[in-house]
Amino acid sequence: MLKSSLRDVSVNFASHLAKPVVLRDDSEDMAKRSTYLECLARAAFAVACSAALALTGPLEALATSSEVDAAEAAYGGAEEALDAAEEKLSAISAEYEALSAEVDALQVKIDELATQVLEAQTSMLEGRSALANAAVYEYRSSSLSTFLSSLLGARSWNELSRNVDYVDKIMDQQSEEIAQQKELKDQFTKASDQLTAQKNQQDEKLEVLNGKRTEAAAVVEEAARYADESSEKLADLKQQAEQFIWKSEAPEPEVDPDATTTERDDAVSPSTPVIPDPAPAPDAGEYRSGVASAYGGSSDPYTDNPGTTATGAVCDDYSMGVAVPMSMPNFRSYFGRTVEIVYNGMTVYATVNDCGSMGGGSRALDLQPGVFKAFGYPDCYAWGLRTVKYRFL
Numbered sequence: 001m002l003k004s005s006l007r008d009v010s011v012n013f014a015s016h017l018a019k020p021v022v023l024r025d026d027s028e029d030m031a032k033r034s035t036y037l038e039c040l041a042r043a044a045f046a047v048a049c050s051a052a053l054a055l056t057g058p059l060e061a062l063a064t065s066s067e068v069d070a071a072e073a074a075y076g077g078a079e080e081a082l083d084a085a086e087e088k089l090s091a092i093s094a095e096y097e098a099l100s101a102e103v104d105a106l107q108v109k110i111d112e113l114a115t116q117v118l119e120a121q122t123s124m125l126e127g128r129s130a131l132a133n134a135a136v137y138e139y140r141s142s143s144l145s146t147f148l149s150s151l152l153g154a155r156s157w158n159e160l161s162r163n164v165d166y167v168d169k170i171m172d173q174q175s176e177e178i179a180q181q182k183e184l185k186d187q188f189t190k191a192s193d194q195l196t197a198q199k200n201q202q203d204e205k206l207e208v209l210n211g212k213r214t215e216a217a218a219v220v221e222e223a224a225r226y227a228d229e230s231s232e233k234l235a236d237l238k239q240q241a242e243q244f245i246w247k248s249e250a251p252e253p254e255v256d257p258d259a260t261t262t263e264r265d266d267a268v269s270p271s272t273p274v275i276p277d278p279a280p281a282p283d284a285g286e287y288r289s290g291v292a293s294a295y296g297g298s299s300d301p302y303t304d305n306p307g308t309t310a311t312g313a314v315c316d317d318y319s320m321g322v323a324v325p326m327s328m329p330n331f332r333s334y335f336g337r338t339v340e341i342v343y344n345g346m347t348v349y350a351t352v353n354d355c356g357s358m359g360g361g362s363r364a365l366d367l368q369p370g371v372f373k374a375f376g377y378p379d380c381y382a383w384g385l386r387t388v389k390y391r392f393l
Contacts, residue, residue: 078227085223085237092216093240099209106202113195114338114393117349118320120188125374127181192347199340199393203286216241253335256312261323261354265302267295267380270359274385279345287389290364292341295323295356297369299379309354311335320370323354327361338393341365343386348374352392365390 220234220241227234255262274291281287296303297317306316310332313321322339324331334352341348350371358366365388372383 078231081223081226082231082233082237085219086233088219089216089237089240092212092219096209096212099205099212103202103205103209106198106205110195110198110202110393111338113191113198114349117188117191117195118338118351120184120191121349121374122320124181124184124188125370127177127184130177192349195393196340199286199391206286213241252330252333253311255310255332255355256308258312259308259310259354260304261296261307261309261315262326262356264295264300264307264356266293266359267300267302268293268384270362272385274387276387277343277389280387281342281345281389287342287391288364289387289389291362291385292343292365292367292383292388292390293358293363293385294367294369294372294377294380294383297380299369299381311353313351313353315354315368317369319368320350320374321353321368322350322371323356323358323366323368324352325358325361325363326355327357331355334392339365340391340393341367341371342389343375346375364388 220237223237224234294300296305296307296315296319298305303315306314309315309321309323313319315321322341324334328334332355337352339350339352341350348371350367354366354368356366363385367383369379372380375383377383
């Protein structure tokens with residue numbers, strides 16, 4: 001019925017268009033012209049509707065009721081999935097912020113303890129050096145035989161008594177130095193244990209913190225199953241999930257333009273056999289395993305002594321610094337950090353203050369003289385290349 005009516009209208013419209021119509025340009029015919037144009041527009045609309053019906057059939061054929069319901073359900077499901085993902089990411093974000101604050105607070109404690117450990121280590125190493133020098137002096141001067149000669153060669157009781165008193169004072173002084181050295185070592189051990197405990201606690205929290213990124217990615221992946229990839233909301237959620245990884249807010253330092261040690265040649269040949277750790281520490285925490293070389297000081301002909309490191313620190317026969325390879329990602333971000341190095345059951349702490357090519361990155365650390373001497377090796381070549389465990393604090 002509707003088709004028939006529209007068809008009649010279209011026929012009449014066509015016949016009407018065939019008739020010539022003359023309209024004058026004066027003001028009397030403006031109303032007639034307006035009316036005429038309005039009739040033409042209505043007729044055109046009727047013709048268009050008639051053509052559409054002829055081509056497509058009844059309006060209800062364009063989309064069934066079930067298809068409309070399915071589309072609405074899919075849209076509603078996608079919106080619900082995205083809303084749920086947004087809510088979960090908000091909760092993860094709150095946990096992430098809380099954990100980040102805890103990690104940062106622990107880093108402050110670690111930095112304070114690292115300073116204490118380095119000071120305690122310096123005192124302990126100085127005391128150890130003093131005892132070693134005293135032992136060398138005793139050996140070279142044969143003071144023990146002199147003491148015995150003094151005791152046995154006494155000509156009177158008074159002379160013997162004075163000699164015994166003198167020997168007692170010498171022995172007491174040495175005993176005090178030994179006791180003081182033991183106390184220094186105990187202080188170092190205590191500070192080191194506290195530092196290790198704090199770092200282990202931070203490592204645990206960092207593991208949970210970095211896991212938030214995986215958790216967030218899983219939430220977004222689940223939401224993507226229901227939402228269209230072109231969804232702006234889904235794109236925003238993906239971008240938010242990528243940010244769930246802890247990064248230090250400290251600015252990355254630059255290499256000192258006056259540094260003289262960064263372009264050094266290797267003191268120890270890269271072809272030197274690597275000596276494994278004779279007493280390797282068990283795997284734990286964030287310790288890494290790598291090859292450590294040695295440089296600097298009077299035994300290194302390729303490095304200025306004293307030299308200026310990448311951070312502007314001094315590298316000489318007593319410096320307690322290490323270099324990291326420039327091939328390491330963001331290597332400058334390690335400048336100023338304390339590194340804990342474990343070898344042959346001993347632990348030595350040093351400060352990252354330099355960088356270098358280091359065999360194209362085949363070595364993890366380059367130890368300055370104070371560090372390899374703390375492990376008991378007198379020069380670069382005695383240390384050579386050795387496998388150590390280490391972690392940045």
